[in-house]
Amino acid sequence: MSAHARSTKLTYEDYLLFPDDGKRHELIHGDHYMTPAPNTKHQRVSLRLAAALENWIARQRLGTVLAAPYDVVLSDEDVVQPDLLFISAERSSIITEANVQGAxxxxxxxxxxxxxxxxxxxxxxxxxxxxxxxxWIVDPELETVKALRLSGDQYARAAEWSKEARDLLTTPLLPGFSLPLVEIFD
Incomplete structure (x- = not known):
């Protein structure tokens, strides 16, 4: 008998065999996660935020915005489908015909x-x-957005915006971008 236990970690090759069943399938550390299709409020928030980001980024020629379902392959054992993502023009080489290869x-x-x-x-x-x-972690129930930004190799809380405070969503990644949260959550 072998001293090494057989790995049960799933890979991108296994991921490609998952059914196209309307659920979101992801691999994190080789473990399979599955969640049901999002609800109406989630989709409205996603669509409004995606439209605002896409309009600004396309006009400024800053890069590419993509929305789920879309694969982001971080490694062979880490494949996620974020709700939305942005890749700067300088890093557009990580976008392939099938997916994004990298962060x-x-x-x-x-x-x-x-x-x-x-x-x-x-x-x-x-x-x-x-x-x-x-x-960004968007909470449709609390009508808030939390921004975490890398500081060295760790996240630091950069900002937290709320609809109630009539805050404007901004980021140094998108100079000049400013979106009233009321436009996302109403």
């Missing part, structure tokens, strides 16, 4: 009951490890 500059996850813990803990650590420069 986007900005990842946006929109919380739901089914994804809250995974988004706030598991994915936060994963994105930090792979060097995603900025990570």
């Amino acid at each position: 986007p500059d900005l990842i946006v996850e929109i919380l739901s009951d089914a994804t809250r813990k995974k988004d706030e803990v598991t994915k936060r650590k994963l994105y930090e490890r792979y060097g995603v420069k900025e990570y």
Whole structure:
């Protein structure tokens, strides 16, 4: 008998065999995560934020915005489908015909009951490890957005905006971009 136990970690090759069933399938550290399709509020927030980002980024020619379902291959054992992502023009070589190969500059996850813990803990650590420069956690229930920004090799809370405070969403990654949260959450 071999002294080494057989690895049960899944890889991108296994991931490609998952069914196209309307659910979101992801690999984190070789473990399979599956969540149901998002609810209406989640999709409205996602669409509004994606449209605002896409309009600004395309006009300024800053890079590319992509939305789920879309694969981000961080490694052979880490494949995620963030709600939204931005890749700067300078780093556009990581975009392939099939997916993104590497860490986007900005990842946006929109919380739901089914994804809250995974988004706030598991994915936060994963994105930090792979060097995603900025990570936004959007909470449609509380109508807030939390921004985490890499400082060295760790995330630091950069900002927290709320609809109630009539805050404007901004980021140094997108100079001049400013979006009233009321436009996302109303």
